[in-house]
Amino acid sequence: MTLAPMEGVVDVYMRDLLTRIGGFDLCVSEFVRVSRHLFPASVFHQYCPELKTGGKTAAGVPVHVQIMGGEAQVMAENAALVASLGAPGIDINFGCPAKTVNRHDAGATLLQWPERLHDIVAAVRGAVPADIPVSAKIRLGFSDKSRALENALAIAEAGAAKLTVHARTKMEGYRPPAHWEYLRPIAETLSIPVVANGEIWTVADYLSCREISGCADVMIGRGVIARPSLALEIAALQNSPSANAAFDWPKILKLIGDYHRLIESMASGSRQAGRLKQWTKLLGRTYCESTDLFTSIRRMEDPADILREVEQRLGYVEA
Structure with a gap:
């Protein structure tokens, strides 16, 4: 199972936390947008600090570096540099729906x-050593789905070596539903693995996605942010169908504290507070208690105050 890249959310700290929980065998970094020139190594170290630790998280999960851009030669040059820095794999983002990205x-x-x-993937593939896998992520199309299979084949x-497909078009954004049924002809046609992505929030969603899409593997992003035990639950299900690896609310409070300690090295206290509040709000999709917590901390600017509120609630529920 792959942990999806999410700009400004699944950073090095969140990758560390979620891979320690378990269930993932691969991560993809936040995208690095390359346009007109070769970036220095420092840029890639910023987006993927794991390059300095063998290209893996502390839990030993490989992190592939994701790059994004429209100029084949520039993409190839940057991919070659990333490979030389020790990246275990290169992923190409053809799926970001953001207007600012698409305008450029x-x-x-x-x-x-x-x-x-085809030209971008071929250029990147030709620029990196043969033992370093090159993968890509797409959506079902831009405004419609008519070219989904054509794009996948290209x-x-x-x-x-692998293709991840987010089961919506660019114009559909993140509005439900995800159209998993469109992934089946892609998975049945391609000779490379096809990974399903989109609207996997629970184990039931995972099972439905696999059955409908015909894909053997999935990538999850927003689902595991809202339900941190999701990958572990899926892994447990594969080993023991009756297992229940879901986290209760006290466990989530402890994770918020762990996340705070991971991001303490950030220079800006307001940025730390923003990350803590952002995740707490996203957790509200699964845990109603998190919505109440977010209401209490939303105006706090000092991360220490937020942690104090979290610890106070943890002490209350454990009492």
């Missing part, structure tokens, strides 16, 4: 031109 010839806007997808024929 990157992300999901490229899904309108299968030949460009990427596979260019030499990608």
Whole structure:
């Protein structure tokens, strides 16, 4: 199972926390948008500090570096540098739906031109050593799904080792539902692994996605942020169908404290507070207690005050 990249959410600290919990065998970093020039190594170390520790999280899970851009040669040059820095894999983002990204010839806007997808993947594949896998992530299309299979084939024929498909178009954004049924013909046609992504919030969603899509593997992002035990629950289900690995609310409070300690090295206290509040709000999708906690801390700017509130609630529920 793969931990999805989420800009500003699944950073090095969240990757560390979630892979320690378990259930993941691969992570993908936040995307590095490359456009007109070769970035220095410091940029890639900023987005993927794990490059300095063998390309793995503290729990030993590999982290592939994700790059995004529309110029094949520039993408290839940056991929070669990333490989030289020790990345265990390169992932290419053709799925980002953000308007600012798409306006600058990157992300999901490229899904309108299968030949460009092919050229970018081929250039990156040719620029990195053969033992370093190159993968890509797409959506089902830009404004419609008519080119989903054509785009997937273009990427596979260019030499990608794996393809992740977010089961919505760019124009559909993140609005439910995810159209898992469109993934089945892709998975049945391609000779490389196809990974399903989109609207996997629970174990039941995972099972439905696998059955409908025909994909053997999934990538989860927002689902595991809202339910930190999700990957562990899925892994436990595979080993023991009757197992229950779901976390209760006290365990989540402890995780929030762990996350605080991981991000203490951030220079800005307001940034620390922002990250803590952001995650607490997202946890509200699964835990109603987190919505109440977010209401209490939303105006706090000192991370120590937030941690104090968390510890006070933890002491109350454990009493």
